[in-house]
Amino acid sequence: MIRYVLKRLLWMIPILIGVTLIVTILLDLTPGDPARQLLGNFATEEQIEALRVELGLNKPLIVRYLKFMAGVLKGNLGISYFTHESVTFEISRRFPYTLLLVVISMLIAIITGIPTGVYAATHQYTWKDNMSIVLSLFCVSMPSFWFALILVQIFSTKLGWLPSLGIDSWKSWVMPAISGAIGYSATLARQTRSSMLEQIRQDYVVTARAKGQTERKVIYKHALKNALIPIIVIVGSVFGASLGGAVISETIYAIPGLGNYTLSALTSRDYPVVQGSVLFFATLYSLIILLIDIVFAYVDPRIKSQYSRAKKKKERGAEPLPAGRSAQ
Amino acid sequence: MEIKVRKKRTAFGETWHQFKKNRFAVAGLIVVGLVILVAIFAPFIAPYPYDKQDLLNSYAGPSAEHLLGTDKFGRDTFSRLIWGSRNSLIMGLGCVALGSIAGITIGSIAGYFGGKTDNIIMRIMDVFSCVPMLLMCVVIAAILGPSVRNAIIAIAISTTPSAARLIRANILTVREKEFVEAAKAIDAGSAHIILKHIIPNAIAPTIVSTTMNIGNSILSGATLSFIGLGAQPPLAEWGCMLSEGRNFMREHMELVLFPGICIMITVLAFNLFGDGLRDALDPRLKN
Numbered sequence: 001m002i003r004y005v006l007k008r009l010l011w012m013i014p015i016l017i018g019v020t021l022i023v024t025i026l027l028d029l030t031p032g033d034p035a036r037q038l039l040g041n042f043a044t045e046e047q048i049e050a051l052r053v054e055l056g057l058n059k060p061l062i063v064r065y066l067k068f069m070a071g072v073l074k075g076n077l078g079i080s081y082f083t084h085e086s087v088t089f090e091i092s093r094r095f096p097y098t099l100l101l102v103v104i105s106m107l108i109a110i111i112t113g114i115p116t117g118v119y120a121a122t123h124q125y126t127w128k129d130n131m132s133i134v135l136s137l138f139c140v141s142m143p144s145f146w147f148a149l150i151l152v153q154i155f156s157t158k159l160g161w162l163p164s165l166g167i168d169s170w171k172s173w174v175m176p177a178i179s180g181a182i183g184y185s186a187t188l189a190r191q192t193r194s195s196m197l198e199q200i201r202q203d204y205v206v207t208a209r210a211k212g213q214t215e216r217k218v219i220y221k222h223a224l225k226n227a228l229i230p231i232i233v234i235v236g237s238v239f240g241a242s243l244g245g246a247v248i249s250e251t252i253y254a255i256p257g258l259g260n261y262t263l264s265a266l267t268s269r270d271y272p273v274v275q276g277s278v279l280f281f282a283t284l285y286s287l288i289i290l291l292i293d294i295v296f297a298y299v300d301p302r303i304k305s306q307y308s309r310a311k312k313k314k315e316r317g318a319e320p321l322p323a324g325r326s327a328q
Numbered sequence: 329m330e331i332k333v334r335k336k337r338t339a340f341g342e343t344w345h346q347f348k349k350n351r352f353a354v355a356g357l358i359v360v361g362l363v364i365l366v367a368i369f370a371p372f373i374a375p376y377p378y379d380k381q382d383l384l385n386s387y388a389g390p391s392a393e394h395l396l397g398t399d400k401f402g403r404d405t406f407s408r409l410i411w412g413s414r415n416s417l418i419m420g421l422g423c424v425a426l427g428s429i430a431g432i433t434i435g436s437i438a439g440y441f442g443g444k445t446d447n448i449i450m451r452i453m454d455v456f457s458c459v460p461m462l463l464m465c466v467v468i469a470a471i472l473g474p475s476v477r478n479a480i481i482a483i484a485i486s487t488t489p490s491a492a493r494l495i496r497a498n499i500l501t502v503r504e505k506e507f508v509e510a511a512k513a514i515d516a517g518s519a520h521i522i523l524k525h526i527i528p529n530a531i532a533p534t535i536v537s538t539t540m541n542i543g544n545s546i547l548s549g550a551t552l553s554f555i556g557l558g559a560q561p562p563l564a565e566w567g568c569m570l571s572e573g574r575n576f577m578r579e580h581m582e583l584v585l586f587p588g589i590c591i592m593i594t595v596l597a598f599n600l601f602g603d604g605l606r607d608a609l610d611p612r613l614k615n
Binding site (some may be wrong): 011012014015016018019022023026027029030031051103132133137140141142143145147149150153157195240241244245247248251259262263266267272274278281282285289 | 347352355375451452454455456458459460461462463465466467468470471473519543547550551554555567570574578581584585591592594595596599600
């Protein structure tokens with residue numbers, strides 16, 4: 001198991017190098033010159049050229065890339081063209097907002113989604129089940145940014161209960177967290193329902209009922225425990241997806257997080273910021289996927305034994321599949 | 329004596345038989361059909377062109393002339409919604425088509441040849457899938473420049489790895505079947521074997537996941553347009569209309585309400601259709 005984790009960690013290095021390389025090449029191909037953008041319309045060609053030299057933009061792509069990578073190894077992601085702040089510092093200042101937003105939304109999604117799914121599954125073919133299916137389908141199909149706008153309209157414009165922009169107090173987190181959570185909550189509810197339905201039909205559930213176990217315990221101790229295994233994979237991939245989704249909610253609610261920062265850097269062609277934050281997101285996302293695979297192995301004894309068997313059979317090349325990947 | 333024989337159905341007939349039992353799925357299919365028809369015949373259905381301005385009549389409420397009122401420039405919201413279905417569908421379907429074709433091609437090559445080719449291709453796919461999908465779309469779309477075409481490319485690129493991975497996994501199992509060996513024995517070319525023997529036998533799960541992806545792709549397209557990286561004004565596109573309407577949301581809620589409802593109904597219909605198709609094709613769920 002440790003060997004497997006180490007191997008996966010080592011694999012992350014070439015993949016992350018690949019990400020930085022692709023981003024750098026793409027940025028290089030784009031029309032638009034950061035130096036020109038920085039200086040505005042009235043700058044002379046000489047001024048622009050001087051700034052290009054100062055920023056190192058006159059050097060060939062490969063030199064710039066190697067310089068960036070050398071910085072990355074030292075934990076230095078470069079300096080923003082616009083604010084002249086270190087990108088590492090900016091990321092460390094903004095990331096807590098993004099993380100808090102993602103974690104709160106995920107908690108809301110888990111707390112509401114999984115019980116709804118269990119409830120729907122235990123009431124299959126009743127109106128309660130149909131209601132929750134239809135409701136969750138609506139939530140999955142709704143653009144989350146639209147839901148966010150509607151929330152703003154109701155709770156801050158009409159009722160004036162919650163602030164619509166920025167982060168002042170705990171109240172500011174309510175709407176971003178709910179609009180971030182709603183789609184994922186519905187996704188989790190759907191997944192929970194279908195995997196619960198699969199478990200409820202299993203023989204061991206019949207056995208548990210036959211021996212006189214209370215229905216509550218049959219559902220929550222026996223069925224749900226097994227049904228949770230595929231749900232964990234979904235939680236993980238949803239967690240990763242919500243990191244990306246943070247770009248949107250941070251823009252709508254003007255939260256000074258990392259997603260908002262990346263988007264504005266993209267539009268202003270602030271290359272070091274884009275490179276740095278994409279690398280940061282990619283590293284985080286890869287770590288999350290690895291973490292799901294590990295958790296997955298721990299909750300499912302069958303998979304855990306597969307790892308130990310794989311160790312014995314490693315000459316034959318039997319390697320367990322990374323589970324989180326399949327759920328994307 | 330009469331013996332009742334169950335009529336033999338083709339694979340398609342069997343799927344259809346299972347599919348039409350599901351009322352939700354049929355409803356989804358009907359709505360999908362309607363939206364596609366509206367998109368095709370937009371010029372004939374819409375009472376006004378999407379960019380016809382009537383500045384004296386801006387922010388008009390619903391009336392007989394303008395069923396859903398007008399926007400800031402006096403453009404008819406109802407007509408813009410109808411025209412918008414075109415661009416929204418083009419974005420959703422376009423990136424699914426592009427992403428699936430790319431994914432199927434890449435995944436089939438990786439799965440069929442295996443070994444080193446497989447390893448290299450799949451590691452490249454890993455590179456593309458280790459950035460959260462929406463962030464990837466945003467980065468690519470911003471770098472390529474905002475337009476419908478570039479948004480489609482951006483979303484397609486971000487959906488390619490999962491499509492490739494899915495078809496590869498199915499091809500790995502089909503590759504070992506006898507009929508492939510037989511084809512190889514009579515010296516059929518690799519391209520022939522992949523296209524004629526392997527893909528037809530490995531494609532069913534991909535078709536299902538592609539259908540189920542359409543809804544999400546429409547959402548991604550609308551999201552990109554909303555943050556200004558997709559369709560550009562004055563083009564009518566639902567996400568784009570939302571981002572325009574957002575600035576006047578306080579007084580004119582309807583400018584935001586209707587495009588969102590259109591997106592939701594369309595995506596819902598595609599999702600119902602996709603779910604129905606999956607249930608119809610998945611033998612494990614047949615009762």
